[in-house]
Amino acid sequence: MDLAVERIKHDGVLIVGAGLAGLSAALAVAPRKALVLTGALVNQGCSSAWAQGGMAAALSDDDAPALHAADTVAAGAGLVDAAMAAILAQEGPDAVRRLALLGAPFDRDDQGQFATSLEAAHSRSRVARVKGDQAGRAIMDAVVRTALSAPHVQIRSGARLRGLLQDAEGRVRGVLAEEDGRLIEITAAATILATGGIGGLYAVTTTPPELKGEGLALAAMAGATIADPEFVPFHPTAIDIGRDPAPLATEALRGEGAKLIDGDGEAFMARYHPDAELAPRDVVARAIHAEREAGRGAFLDARAAVGAHFPDEFPAVFAACLSGGIDPRVQPIPVAPACHYHMGGIVTDANGQTSLANLFAAGECASTGVHGANRLASNSLLEAAVFGARAGYAAREVVDPKSRPLRATPAPDLPPEALAQLRIAMSRDAGVVRDADGLSRLIAEIDAMEAAYGRAAPLVAARLTAQAALARPASLGAHFRADGVPDLAPARTFITLPASSPPRLAAE
Incomplete structure (x- = not known):
């Protein structure tokens, strides 16, 4: 450069x-x-x-x-x-x-x-x-x-x-x-x-891959206070057709009456929550994760709820499914949780x-x-x-202070192979279900990458997420700890990174 x-x-x-x-x-x-x-x-x-x-x-x-x-x-x-x-x-x-x-x-x-x-x-x-x-x-x-x-x-x-x-x-x-x-x-x-x-920090995401938390990280590195980075919701029904990023099967399908079924065609959400398909999305995401981990698979069945009306009522979902060889009018849609x-x-x-x-x-x-x-x-x-x-x-009401900016040095880039490694690690250890061992392993992996590549912004954003998740031992909302302990008075997380050494004055 x-x-x-x-x-x-x-x-x-x-x-x-x-x-x-x-x-x-x-x-x-x-x-x-x-x-x-x-x-x-x-x-x-x-x-x-x-x-x-x-x-x-x-x-x-x-x-x-x-x-x-x-x-x-x-x-x-x-x-x-x-x-x-x-x-x-x-x-x-x-x-x-x-x-x-x-x-x-x-x-x-x-x-x-x-x-x-x-x-x-x-x-x-x-x-x-x-x-x-x-x-x-x-x-x-x-x-x-x-x-x-x-x-x-x-x-x-x-x-x-x-x-x-x-x-x-x-x-x-x-x-x-x-x-x-x-x-x-x-x-x-x-x-x-x-x-x-920060969706681009995860291997399975529904967001544009460009979004790697760099604005968040650079603000944190400048001294801005960051709140609640551990809370990463996973959309329950990303369409599982091997695309990166994964296309999305909107929640509106479940609102219209679509059912979540396993590979044998059995509806399973009632076993996890009384509101079944309309349960909060973190509950639905964990249910789908559990069904997939158990080997039963997870599918969104909208054949009766939408059926032939798919092209007109949900054209984006219909097109995405067809691109992966699925016709949602007559076939259940394979789904997986994804960072959303x-x-x-x-x-x-x-x-x-x-x-x-x-x-x-x-x-x-x-x-x-x-x-x-x-x-x-x-x-x-x-x-x-x-x-x-x-x-x-x-x-628009801010008055220009006309002060002299200090010299800024760009944060180092993270090579593509390192970013791919980070994405896999984040999905594995800071995903739908977390525990202390996995989060500690993730932080150690971030430490090693930072030692090799410098304090790249994606690594800072990933570290903020992982460390806050490790520091919150109780499950709460989108943050689910498999090894969770009760927390009767949950509070928000606030983080301010230590100030780095002051940069030099910029040249006139």
Whole structure:
């Protein structure tokens, strides 16, 4: 890599990530200028466009934000910040309506109202969808069109985050990015990280492989407080056809009545939870894991529930199945749990402000406290839209301190073979079921890789997850310890890495 550094001063807000959270923030920055950096092409490399379920919001007459907030708190297994959940639920309906005005074609009923579906752990039918399983793509198409046409928004593709710029007081002054092998220092009054989750750290994931927790790790290395990294939910029904990443069979299929069966055609979920297929997703994921480990296999049978309507009602699932030689109209779909989201992240307040001055975070890389130990289904897109916009509104008010950034050194890269080794180890030891022996083995493997390759961002993100999982001996929500002990007063995890030696002042 050419280590010559180009320097750019952006007169506005700098946003890293072009998913729903990042672009919601960019639109909210107006009238100030927003510069959006994304490593992949717009609408690629972000989980938002891959989301199938929809957006949960209290949109119907028999629902209310207070009910939505209560369901969110209940799903989070005691760790949800109730005040933050109330904000999410209260602002949720307007967020959905705002996206509809941008052109997101949500399904409507005969009266023109939002058609909503029921998902696991919701007490009401409140998930707004697009053609069954097309919500993420349709929402992102509408938001991308709006952002590309907004005069205050500039999107710069092919720019990978390599570090954060800080001044002598620790304020974040922008980022160190890489474009075509060149390093670029971009300074700005405020920086928003919307870099997504950690799915790319797992061998079986439903998320884009680019999402390796690098934003989370680089923020942690800069001194930002991280919360709850051990809580990694696994979607129960990734389609098991040998693809990486694994395509997703949306939870809406179970909401429509699809059944989970073993290789002999016997339904098994009632043995694990009284709500059977509509049990919380961590319970369903562990049940499928157990059936597969026992050699009985696991399949999602939607032949009676959907059948011939698959092409029209769930086109993404239908196409994915066909690509793997499965016709879900007449065959059960082989399924396996897969890393799907990350409840942990960079700690923020209600306006996206992190523990570092002038640094904001939104979306999956942030920890607002709304998900707790187990995210309520279809709250992820909603959180990205609601708190992405709130971060944008707050960041646009930041006054440029005009301080001098310190020199930044990019974190080392992790070679492809080492990343592949890490992904296998994470799925094996920090997966659906964990124990102290496996987590200790994983941390030792991370130690060895760090000794060989340096403090690469994926290794830092993996270490945060593994060490927090080892430090929580009790099972809670998406974190399940096979060797678990009771915990009558669970508390959130907060981690701040020790400060490294201060870097030198950058050259003028």
